[in-house]
Amino acid sequence: MNLAGKGRDLAADTRPWRDPSAEPFLRISALTKRFDDFTAVDAVSLDIFRGELFCLLGGSGCGKSTLLRMLAGFEEPTAGSIVLDGRPMQGVPPHRRPTNMMFQSYALFPHMKVERNIAYGLAREGVGRAEQAARVAEMLRLVKLERFATRKPHQLSGGQRQRVALARALVKRPKLLLLDEPLGALDKKLREETQFELIRIQETLGITFIVVTHDQDEAMTIATRIGVMHEGHIVQIGEPREIYETPVNRFVADFIGSVNLIEARVDAAAPDAMRVITDDLGPVIVPPMAGLRAGQQVWLALRPESIRLGRGPAPEPGRNHLQAVVEEVGYVGHASTYRLRAASGRLLVASSPNRLHDEDPITWDERVHASFAPAAVRVLTE
Amino acid sequence: MRRGWTLTILAGFGFVFLYAPILSLVVYSFNDSRLVTVWAGFSTRWYAALFTDRAILNAAWVSLQIGVVSATLATALGTLAALVLTRFGRFTGRLLLTGMATAPLVMPEVITGLSLLLLFVSMELTLGWPAGRGMTTVIIAHTTFCMAFVTVIVASRLRDMDESLEEAARDLGAGPVRVFFDVTLPVIAPALVAGWLLAFTLSLDDLVIASFVSGPGASTLPIVVFSKVRLGVSPDINALATIIIAVVAVAVAIAGWQMTRAARRRRQGR
Amino acid sequence: MSAAPEPPAPRPRRWLPGPRWLVIAVPMAWLLLFFLVPFFVLGRISLSEPMIARPPYSPLWEVLADGTRVWLGNLENYRLLVEDTLYRNAYFSSIRIAAVSTVAALLIGYPMAYYIARAPEPRRTILLLLIILPFWTSFLLRVYAWIGFLQREGLINQALLGLGIIDAPLRMLNTDFAVYIGIVYTYLPFMILPLYANLVKLDEAFLEAAADLGAGPVTTFFTVTLPLSLPGIVAGCMLVFIPAIGEYVIPELLGASGTLMIGRVLWNEFFSANDWTMAAAVAVVMLFVVVAPIMWLQARIDRQGGGT
Numbered sequence: 001m002n003l004a005g006k007g008r009d010l011a012a013d014t015r016p017w018r019d020p021s022a023e024p025f026l027r028i029s030a031l032t033k034r035f036d037d038f039t040a041v042d043a044v045s046l047d048i049f050r051g052e053l054f055c056l057l058g059g060s061g062c063g064k065s066t067l068l069r070m071l072a073g074f075e076e077p078t079a080g081s082i083v084l085d086g087r088p089m090q091g092v093p094p095h096r097r098p099t100n101m102m103f104q105s106y107a108l109f110p111h112m113k114v115e116r117n118i119a120y121g122l123a124r125e126g127v128g129r130a131e132q133a134a135r136v137a138e139m140l141r142l143v144k145l146e147r148f149a150t151r152k153p154h155q156l157s158g159g160q161r162q163r164v165a166l167a168r169a170l171v172k173r174p175k176l177l178l179l180d181e182p183l184g185a186l187d188k189k190l191r192e193e194t195q196f197e198l199i200r201i202q203e204t205l206g207i208t209f210i211v212v213t214h215d216q217d218e219a220m221t222i223a224t225r226i227g228v229m230h231e232g233h234i235v236q237i238g239e240p241r242e243i244y245e246t247p248v249n250r251f252v253a254d255f256i257g258s259v260n261l262i263e264a265r266v267d268a269a270a271p272d273a274m275r276v277i278t279d280d281l282g283p284v285i286v287p288p289m290a291g292l293r294a295g296q297q298v299w300l301a302l303r304p305e306s307i308r309l310g311r312g313p314a315p316e317p318g319r320n321h322l323q324a325v326v327e328e329v330g331y332v333g334h335a336s337t338y339r340l341r342a343a344s345g346r347l348l349v350a351s352s353p354n355r356l357h358d359e360d361p362i363t364w365d366e367r368v369h370a371s372f373a374p375a376a377v378r379v380l381t382e
Numbered sequence: 383m384r385r386g387w388t389l390t391i392l393a394g395f396g397f398v399f400l401y402a403p404i405l406s407l408v409v410y411s412f413n414d415s416r417l418v419t420v421w422a423g424f425s426t427r428w429y430a431a432l433f434t435d436r437a438i439l440n441a442a443w444v445s446l447q448i449g450v451v452s453a454t455l456a457t458a459l460g461t462l463a464a465l466v467l468t469r470f471g472r473f474t475g476r477l478l479l480t481g482m483a484t485a486p487l488v489m490p491e492v493i494t495g496l497s498l499l500l501l502f503v504s505m506e507l508t509l510g511w512p513a514g515r516g517m518t519t520v521i522i523a524h525t526t527f528c529m530a531f532v533t534v535i536v537a538s539r540l541r542d543m544d545e546s547l548e549e550a551a552r553d554l555g556a557g558p559v560r561v562f563f564d565v566t567l568p569v570i571a572p573a574l575v576a577g578w579l580l581a582f583t584l585s586l587d588d589l590v591i592a593s594f595v596s597g598p599g600a601s602t603l604p605i606v607v608f609s610k611v612r613l614g615v616s617p618d619i620n621a622l623a624t625i626i627i628a629v630v631a632v633a634v635a636i637a638g639w640q641m642t643r644a645a646r647r648r649r650q651g652r
Numbered sequence: 653m654s655a656a657p658e659p660p661a662p663r664p665r666r667w668l669p670g671p672r673w674l675v676i677a678v679p680m681a682w683l684l685l686f687f688l689v690p691f692f693v694l695g696r697i698s699l700s701e702p703m704i705a706r707p708p709y710s711p712l713w714e715v716l717a718d719g720t721r722v723w724l725g726n727l728e729n730y731r732l733l734v735e736d737t738l739y740r741n742a743y744f745s746s747i748r749i750a751a752v753s754t755v756a757a758l759l760i761g762y763p764m765a766y767y768i769a770r771a772p773e774p775r776r777t778i779l780l781l782l783i784i785l786p787f788w789t790s791f792l793l794r795v796y797a798w799i800g801f802l803q804r805e806g807l808i809n810q811a812l813l814g815l816g817i818i819d820a821p822l823r824m825l826n827t828d829f830a831v832y833i834g835i836v837y838t839y840l841p842f843m844i845l846p847l848y849a850n851l852v853k854l855d856e857a858f859l860e861a862a863a864d865l866g867a868g869p870v871t872t873f874f875t876v877t878l879p880l881s882l883p884g885i886v887a888g889c890m891l892v893f894i895p896a897i898g899e900y901v902i903p904e905l906l907g908a909s910g911t912l913m914i915g916r917v918l919w920n921e922f923f924s925a926n927d928w929t930m931a932a933a934v935a936v937v938m939l940f941v942v943v944a945p946i947m948w949l950q951a952r953i954d955r956q957g958g959g960t
Binding site: 392393399401402403404406410459460463465475478480481483485487488489490491493496497498500501503504522525526583586587590614615620622626627630631637638642 | 671672675676678679680682683684686687688689690691693694697707760761763764766767768773774777778781782783784785786788789790791792793794796797798799800801803807837840890891894895897898899900901904905915918919922923928931932935938939942945946947949950
């Protein structure tokens, strides 16, 4: 269920990252973390604005968790700086930072009841008993766990524990909430529901969230902006739509969603279009791109939903065409994915929504005619 | 999961081997005769004899006191050592501490006993303390060698424990000392109890080290029992043994019942 | 595209300064004073000579009339150790007895540990408690129990005579054989527990895979189970072998007067001969014999992160 399009529809003026004069709430500069001979985070620089729900997205070992732990204060950076709301975080221990963390394992204190778990951070601040009780009750209402206040963690389900962990971190009203794979331990259905809960809570409280996740669907759903990480670097930062439609390189294109990556060589350029030669599909017309030499190697990123399939021989002008045979059909209910074998032997993936009660859907071993608009192709130089 | 009869028989033999002597101790404590050879009828006279034996009663009292104090000290020191070894990362002297904290586990007791006695004698000569050997020196000696067992048990629990609990407490504003008392201690509490009990048992049971470092008026129960037993079988010792076995059996049964109850609760309470 | 959640990033242990140094210093200071320093005292006294005095050894330095200090220490005790075959025999015999007992304990303890590890839950805890129970009762009393068992008029002889298997009572007490039994008996839990801890983590799937690939139960045991349980075997053997070398009580109560074990020799030097210096020398040499296995064991524990 790709909600990248619907996603977070905010009016332009609530997207401060688009305003070059806006002051970032969190500024990370050249942050580096080395463990002996292994560099986990390599000179990462990042600006995050107040009220964002920012996702750090990447596979295992890309450094996203280490980055998060440096923000929380559990790791000392080897180099670089973190400035939160104007205050440098150098040498500030975790219990004195205005950040709070929601742990992957939830880390609920097993010997304390839910209400004492949530109140723990307030007690450390010296908040009075009456106010503690009031704020705890408010949080329990927010996460819809009022009836569970006197239970102990081992008496709660996974989803309930997750909400307690969230409430415990939020009750202190931190400037920055750090979430480490918050939905990782939940099953699929629960995860989907909780994603929207998370967004609702964040918008209600207006707290800046940084979420670390390896699940790209999750990142696309909840994030205001995503930072894709790979081997200690941030590869691309942008809104979900940007990341999906205009990936900056092959890694990002391949990491998010599915994509057809086709090697090509630049042939000729015109002001409104460019022609490239591919081994697999012959000549292809693509949008023009500045700064390319003739003969330069590029890659074409083509999303499956951009490929239209048809039976008739009637080619439409202005589109790229090819003949192919349908090798596999994957029916997912609302859509189908097709694995196509082109004449050159190259495999392409196409997908299109299904029409209900289709009497004659495209099926295996059919010879079809595939086409895609030049504008749907994203040209990548790396 | 084929176990087969060979395994069961071998294991069974092992259990018989373990328990036969214990059973014989118990049975003969009720023998009306001094001799092990002849069963002269059921009698509890040896129990009566036991309770009128001043030497044994005094020694038991001394041993209990020493045991409680040593166990408590050993638990405190052993827990500190375990904390240092599992949570404190690298520091100068870490290797030394690891070695010293775990070597007593396997060190032959005659070495520990003799070396500690010589230390006490030298200290007395140069510093004037400890003044003569007695309960204090035994307590110090027992604490030192029991500490190692506590360290191993508590360190194991600390390693298995989810460290993110401690991090969560720090994240919520607790300083290091607060974290220890609020979060770490409650979670490792069962290990502390187990360590204390083990230290107590080891102290109560120690003969060799106590023989070296003890002094007049501080005869421990094992010392008294040993002097009797060197001369041969003595049924009042059987009676003592039976009492000890009974106490331990009851304690172990309670502990076992608690453990199965907790495990069942954990299995359901998901 | 959703894999399992990624494991937390590697984290070196860090704590904050302040109470940190105190926490390190307290156990360190105690152990330095009461564990390490005694060994140095031991060494120093082994260089003295026995003397009728309190304490019964000579000082290491003597200050002469003109103020010069003369070193009085000597290696006399060590010379005796080397020359008198009694000591040499005692060391070797201790190692021999400890080694044989360790192997016997392994042979008896392994099946028990295996059986318990494979047992289904309620039974397994009960069996574990049954193993631990004797361990919590007095070690001295359990050795004493064997005196009753093994003596001329003891239960074993009575049973064997009664069944007609023998004509005259066997001499079992006050023999090397009794010492073996005594050591195996008292140290058995130390062998079983590490073995159990290791075997209980053994994934059933390995055994099933071996069977699936054509291995019979015996082959599976020798090619899969045994190698995988090696860490447990090593731990158990070390926990029995090392302390057994220096055993005193068991050879004293169950052994013959000729059963030479170095712990007994040390005890006699100290208590009977009142020769503290010789006892110290015996202890120093024993320490060297024992220190290598101890360090090796600790290196293993450290490498595994204490996972025995």
